Amino acid sequence: DAGLLRAACDASEPNRPAGGSCYAHPSLHRLDPERVAENERRLQATLGETGGDELRLASLDLWSIPLAVFDRSWLTRLDLSRNCLVEVPAEIASLTALTALDLSRNRLKVLPQAIGALRELRELNLMTNHLRQLETSFPTAALSTLTRLRCLDVRFNQKLTNAKLADALAALVPGDCQVLCGCPQTTPEPSTGHHHAGERDATLLRSQLEPWSTPALRRRLAVDFGTETDPNISDREEVLKLLLEGYTSRGPRAIRRIRGISLPSSSEPLLSELLALLRATVFPEGEKRERQTIQAQGYIILRRPLEVCEEEDEEEEEEEPATASSQGQRQHGLRPERPRTKVQSGKRLGWKQRTDQVKFEKHARAWALAVLIMRSVDPAYAEAFDAVAMTKNFVGSAHVDTENVAPFYGLSLGDFEGGRICVESGPFEVAEVDTRYRFGKIDGRYPHWVSPYKGERYSMIYYQTSGSVEPKTTAVFDHGHSEG
Secondary structure (H helix, E strand, C coil), rough: CCHHHHHHHHHHCCCCCCCCCCCCCHHHHCCCCCHHHHHHHHHHHHHHHCCCEEEEECCCCCCCCHHHHHCCCCCCCCEECCCCCCCHHHHHHHHHCCCCCEEECCCCCCCCCHHHHCCCCCCCCCCCCCCCCCCHCCCCHHHCCCCCCCCCEEECCCCCCHHHHHHCCCCCCCCCCCECCCCCCCCCCCCCCCCCCCCCCCCHHHHHHHCCCCHHHHHHHHHHHCCCCCCCCCCHHHEEEEEEEHHHHCCCCCCEEECCCEHHHHHHHHHHHHHHHHHCCCCHHHHHHCCCCCCCEEEEEEEEEEEEEECCCCCCCCCCCHHHHHHHHHCCCCCCCCCCEEEECCCCCCHHHHHHHHHHCCCCHHHHHHHHHHCCHHHHHHHCCCCCCCCEEEEEEEEEEEECCEEEEEEEEEEEEEEEEEEEECEEEEEEEEEEEEEECCCCCCCCEEEEECCCEEEEEEEEECCCCCCCCEECCCCCCEEC
């Protein structure tokens, strides 16, 4: 039963607090209960099967690998992609028959030495993880024992993108092993499987559906098209195929066009200054560009600066005196309660904090202008958002913002035509929001992308990743600005 399943998951991660599960990681608290329940049912059904030399545990939001997996020493193929795995336990060494191991799209920072026990391994997919330097993330001695390895994929790990690394990895594996490294910009055929947002043509329906999880796609197929599928028989590719066939029979999705929220005339000088700043900004290119999985000529994330506080001797911190204005805003839900990141005075910052601080100081005026412009439309959100993405010529890239806890605001500037923010507002409708010198309010937890455009397009995306989660209600907020 589900209790036994949770116990198996707990056993696979002995350092996790008692009572946890494969879904107990703090970063997963935002998942819909229905989604977690369905994933647990799928996991239980899959692990309940006997025999078979392949095991698919993809897209289940798993934080850890259940011990039951390692009892199947006969497995030749194991797919653990599209989960939230933070480590691979030493028990992986028991799967000595594996020829293909897919660990792509997880949160792995290091591979265990035990990987060297998989002497039959021919394919190892580590694409899109958090792997860093060769010395700290890879067990070099263990890799050299994988004499049958023919493909090692480490693309889209932000710290593993240079040619020297590819050469170093190639020196550890057999000479005929293909090492895939870096962040290729080629556009594959739309029917070849899962791809990053930046690799997909956002004008294609398939690309617009890809950001959804497999359980969500399966639900849509059943609820909106009346076709039930067995997770043990029909995989993600089959579900997508059936969905596309259903949409083809039904006809194209409706388009709802929305004009964004207009800005007061007092914001015009601020917008002009902001556009000049964006045009003058030197955006990092190539492997140094942030968010490699989307298409853009430039992408810079600015995070709200740290609050410096003195070290407290008391167990409880003294609260900031509340003004009548702030109390009223909180009572009406206009200022979400959320923890600000604080750092004690004199305390040494971590590497990431120092990097964010330096970047913020470099672009402090752009941040200040962004705040002033937001205050003219939504003063409460001007205090609530904790990050801004500054982009240059963002293209397509259908995706969902899994880390967001609330809707975002988007503003675009420049001399261009088209370039609306599109969001799936329903199974049979797409909303296109005009954000040129206007604000669009969109829930990025639904698939969204940018429509084709001509010209020079810059954007400022305000979003929030900390604090209480705002329930999803609608994909787009039109504020009465729907067109025709």
